[in-house]
Amino acid sequence: MTPVQQALFILLIPLASAAIIALFLRRKGAIATAVSVTAAAALAGLSLGLIFGGDRFTASMEWLRFGSFSISLGFKFDDLAALMLFVVSFVGFFIHLFSTGYMHDDKARARYFGGLSIFMFSMLGIVFADNLFMMFIFWELVGFSSYLLINHYHEKQSAADASKKAFITNRVGDFGFLLGIILCYATYGTVNLTELSAIGDAGGLVYSRLIPLLLFCGAVGKSAQMPLHVWLPDAMEGPTPVSALIHAATMVAAGIYMLCRIEVLMVAEALNIIMWIGTITALYAALCAIVQSDIKKVLAYSTLSQLGYMVAAFGLGSMAVNHGGHEMVIAAGVGAAMFHLTTHAFFKALLFLGSGSVIHGCHHEQDIFKMGGLAKKMPITFITFTLGVFAIIGFPGLAGFFSKDAILLLAFQNNTAVFGILAFSAVLTAFYMIRMWKIVFFGSARSEHAAHAHEGGFSMTIPLIVLAVLAVIGGYTGIYGKLAGGIAQLIPHSDAAHTTILITSLVVMILGAGAAWLFYKPSDMDTLEQKSTGLFNGLSALKESFDVIYGYYVAKVQQRFAMLLNFFEQIFLAGLIIRGFSGFVGLLGLGARALHTGSLHAYVYWFLLGVVLLWALITGMF
């Protein structure tokens, strides 16, 4: 089949799976699982064929037309899309596989797998989108799928609140995104990405700071940058495979992907702002992660921090590179961000799935201070989780090392202040990851459940092993280069600064890891809390502050405004206009009713009146 057909199948198979589950298989969990996993396997297979088949194409079809304005749907399958497709389909398939074991005892399995399928459809729509309107449509769909899946345990009030919060925060970002799209359309007359690139190459771009910043708002919402980051930690209310798929590997990465897509519209000031927002997010999240006691929350803040890295990398922009003897400027920001996105998808999904295995083994216990000593009880999980932890802290030789190095190199070349902050965040990253690793896996079991922990079945261990392998080998040029094609050539590398960066990253890692290993003792309480309560409270308050501010704003400002509008609506809309109109129509009805006297003669008189009027009309008296 032709590549376009393959792409179409890849996009539509999960939609069909979701439709079948929603319509027929609501109560049949086992069959729904089978349908969804088969769909994921099919689309993973087709994706691999499409990516390594070598075809790169664009195809589009007009969908709606209003006069001169038209929305079209299409595929833009270039190297960037191929890379993203690999991440989404491959990681997605393994998470589907993991879910069969993890959600085995859940009664609402069918709803969960339907949600996963619709998510895959929406995410693939974003990957393939060739114009911003289409991307926006699928953007919203992804937000909806996220809402559906976070709300899986809907009996819990906290889950319902979290899903609402996620959706609303996303919506705020999407509002800016939509304004950006409209502004882009108004300025350039097109939102098609290929056409925008063509305009850019021809030098026809208008200098505008507003368009890229508004479009970035979408990324702020979706990729949880400050100030819209508050939804991601709460989104951990959803099942762990959902957290792995959506809030670690793919959906939150959609913001970065979108930024790379619209790279041609970026200007220096916008990139500056983007860079600083990313950096501050990275630092803030790393600080918050130190004091978390829920294993998933630690990983959530870690995701926030790594996303901040990716956004900062993108914001650092382009770099002059000595390429085989002559200097050329490459879009190093895109290269570094996508590299880190890929490796992050691998090891973060691995970490989340590993935590899922741990949670499942400890009978749904999520507090790390109630775990311990799991290294011996769950060996496979332990080994794979360790590989994931080492990857994220930048252990030499693993995937995360290479991608983090690329970002630090770019920062070193372009902006030293950002480099300093990012290096410090790397220290903190190592610190809190090793803290979590030590408390969860070492020492003695601190609760009944931990003492009886056991490994999950094959459906849970195989994805862990595969992802661990990818986390190890994913950074090497042989693997990543083959995967990413042209994007891999955008990764910044420099011979001059190479050694400095190498030394910096090693120092950072050893500092953070060593400090955590020595400081934290496996016990029931957080050692930092014991030793220095002030610092602990300070860091906790850091996390709470945003929620408090938003809560105040919603309760005091927004609610009052809403009540005012409600008052007006009651008086004018409901009262005057709606009841007024209906009252008027009622009066007409009463008048018509009075004509029905039941007397034949009255009717005949009305006839006579009508005839006289007609007669007068005809003879021209009116």
Next chain:
Amino acid sequence: MLDSLFYFLACFSVIFAVGAVTSRNAVNAAMCFLLCLVGVSGIFALLEAYLLAVLLVLVYAGAVVALFLFIIMLLDMKRVSSWHFKGVSGLATVIGAGLLISGVVGIATRGKLESLPLADVPASGASLKAYGEALFTTYLLPLQVVGFLLLIAMLGVIVLSKKFTAEEVQ
């Protein structure tokens, strides 16, 4: 001489029409109507529409008025109240009367349609043959439709006059 016959028949018809409308006895009303029809039939004959004159007496005077008399006797009406002249309907009556009378007077005094004297216009309705030809060639469709209408009227009458007993209603 035929003119005076015309005037005589005209007055005859009008007087008995008034009688039909104002009489207090239903049978009297029907009888007056019958005589009015006879007068009109005479006028038809004077206008040389002989077939129609005969048909009027046969169908109308013969069948329709007879039917009226049957129903009057079936319903056994003895006295029927006369004019009815109260309240709003009285006012409307006066207005309506005014309009009608003004219409009549207007036509009588001012309506002057030009027409040739009768002697110059040949009476096409006098020959039965022409009548038959027109009816069965140009007006064939209305003829068939009217036949169908009569069939339906017949069916309707049969249905309407059935007495529904208790078993049939269930």
Next chain:
Amino acid sequence: MITVGLNTCILLSVVLFAIGFFGVLLRKNTLVIYISLELMLVAAMLLLVAFSRYNGTLDGNIFVFFILTVAAAEVAVGLAIIVALFRQRVTIEVDQLNALKN
């Protein structure tokens, strides 16, 4: 051959029509109303024949033929309805037949 003008015939027809119309408006008994209705139809027929004669065409006569037929059918059905109504209501005064009021 009569020498009466067309206008006289029209006048006669209008007078008959007016009388019939008054009958419909002012009488309360359903059957008398019906008779007045038929009187109006007769007046219309007269008018048609007069026009047909004075124009020298046959179409007016043919139309009268059809009116006659339709009037007969209408009377039949109307009287059947009156009989059925009388069975239900035992009265045929129109001001007491006001079940459709309001």
